[in-house]
Amino acid sequence: MAGERQRRAVVTGIGVIAPGGVGREEFWDRVVSGKSAIRTITSFDPGPFRSRIAAECDFDPAERGLTPREIRRTDRFAQFALASAAEAVEDSGLDLGSADTERVGVCLGSAVGASITLEEEYVVVSDHGREWEVDPQHAMPFLYQSLVPSSAATELAVRFGARGPAAVVSTGCTSGIDAIGHALRLIEDGEADVMIAGASDAPITPITVACFDAIRATSPMNDTPELASRPFDADRKGFVLGEGCAVLIVEEYEHARSRGARIYCEITGYAARANGFHMTGLRPDGVELGEAVKDVMTQARLNCEDLGYISAHGSGTKQNDRHETAAYRYALGEAVRQVPISSIKSVIGHSLGAIGSIEMAACALAIDRGVVPPTANLTTPDPECDLDYTPLTARETQVGHALSVGSGFGGFQSAMVFSKNVKDGAA
């Protein structure tokens, strides 16, 4: 790219809605504390299910500034997105009221979209599953708009007047990384200067709990919910479902610099691969995830020693944890033993597509605060997961570059790097 100045993207605002911590600072305090936010499900009676626990958000949309109309017409996942985006925009100091919002876009990730509304409305129109040929007369108004996940992107575009490109990315559990990656590409290619980018999921519903029960993917440690999410631990029994959202303001570097914005970090690498193997199964060698990691390390021009933190996918299934450990070795070699790695899913559960963005928010905050959050409940490490998974206690350490990875159904594998210092000059 000699002679051509590449457009670069930086993070200038962060908003988070997470279990055990609504809002960016509460979220960060929670994950640093290593205190689990997992409890017995309260939003419906989980009695009939194998896994009866989840990481729920204590979220009041009105308290977070949503209007009654926004609340009425949107699913919980869109409400999370509106609240997180408002916090991120405020944090960024952007005045969208006066800016040229034709250059402001929206990219929201979500694995399952409006799943709560989808099921609740079905229960109504089908009369509790009695009628297959359902009666739309009993449906909420604007049912179609509420259910298509793209409406959440519309809600953000409308709220913030964003007239640039808008879309929802729905690559399952890598949606959160891929949505920020999509925003990065649009900024690099000059299609937008600012992207409101992140991911949201609110999947704690009977159908979602039942479907993960059916494949025995979620933890049945119902009597000790706070101990149930234990990535990389020998006593783990599956992942714990969560919900939440993170939205980042991703901004073209010169745009951010010219307005004197506070810059958390630069997005220095993004890559995705697919394993082409199985919708839910993972090959133990971790090659495809490893290829994504190699790719982002090359893009960011980093060696393993440069990494101050790796935010693991760390879902807490045996299959994932071993696959992921193999992928790090494949891509980074034995030097990866020196890098602190952790999974915040140990504290806030696995919120499907949303978690990738929440973990990117954690990477930005780890860089900003000089703290690596711990992996909670990691008391008896799986001998096959023998890297430094930062058990139990947070560590104060300077983080110059943070890597995060995601792995999900469909075989999708993604990786992203955030870097503290934006290097001036042509890339």
Add this chain to the structure above:
Amino acid sequence: MSVRRSVITGIGVVAPTGIGVAEHWKRTLERVSRIGPITEFDTSKLPSHLAGRVTGFDESAYVESKLRVQTDRWTWMALAAGRLAFEDADLDPHVHDPFDLSVVTASASGGNAFGQREIHNLWSQGPGSVTAYQSIGWFYAASSGQLSIRDQLKGACGVLVADATGGLDALAQARRLIARGTGAVLVGGTEAPLSPYAMACQAGRATLSREPDPAAAYRPFAADSPGHVPGEGGAMVIVEEAEWAARRGAPAAYAEVLGTASTHDAHHPTEPAPDHRQLARAIREAIERSGLTPERIDVVFADGAGEPRLDRREADALVEIFGRRGVPVAVPKTATGRLSSGGAALDLSWAALALAHDTVPPSVHLTAEPGDDLDLVTAARENAGLRTALVVARGEGGFNSAAVLGLPESGRRTV
């Protein structure tokens, strides 16, 4: 820096117009509506009983039985359209480096019938009745995931949800992947909403046509247009980097993808924008990014919402950019209804085929008068001298996307 050009070398169609590119084009030219009564289930509780239906699609010819039980009809159509596209491009994905290949699909509503059945069973029979496949059959990424696995497409894959603009946004993403080194991308979208719950969701849409006569139910740009008719199906196309295609000895390309753009009205989640400004901007930006000016656009494939206010906005945008009757406006989707994410993908197939055949495809049940603002194409126009085509798409809530295709450098494909 060498420019990496994206060319369309294969088209796979599973749509109301037919299965496979040859049947699709032939039946498009027959100028017969494929909209008819829904017979799959009892629609008596619905305000509308019409749809563009895919008939004669035998999924077992494309999807093995084990995979069929794990997937929804929308994914069957994607798997079939994907295989047809690979065959049309004479591309065997298994002989290439899998990291050179990707798939990007658009989906607005996921696995409708599959998801309804599982939720229905849960509430009528309890958690034990939910199958292991609910976790992989219903969600929006199912089609991309299954295509990636079947065809060993292991580069960066994608899934875009932007209602009816998704197909064009997926094309834009494919182009970004190719610009960054990917060799070939399977891209497009399908939709399968002809099941009771999905149609009940459509029932509340103000833009849904309540007209019972199939010949009158979907007539975009008509003064008395009653709304839109939904439909099922879509298309997948193979987009390749031009030199990568040449190296493997690919057949002549249908078209080159010259430019894409998208905007959002950011006006109101359920009310149409008061003006056409953002729609016009998406069109203008796509033309500019193609290195063209509006005079160089030879045909427009309109969004054709079918709702009078939305049609007015689109007509205003086209008149503002191209002048009154400044460009032929094709609406072949009048034969199929609106296929949501599959619709923009199907329009891409028509645009690419129009360039290859140098023929603007016809519309059905539209009338055109010399005094109209738009030069609506009713009968097919052969030997039209087409060098470029613009595709316009809009999605519920205010999404606007546009894409410009042009003749490939190698010239018109001999068909």
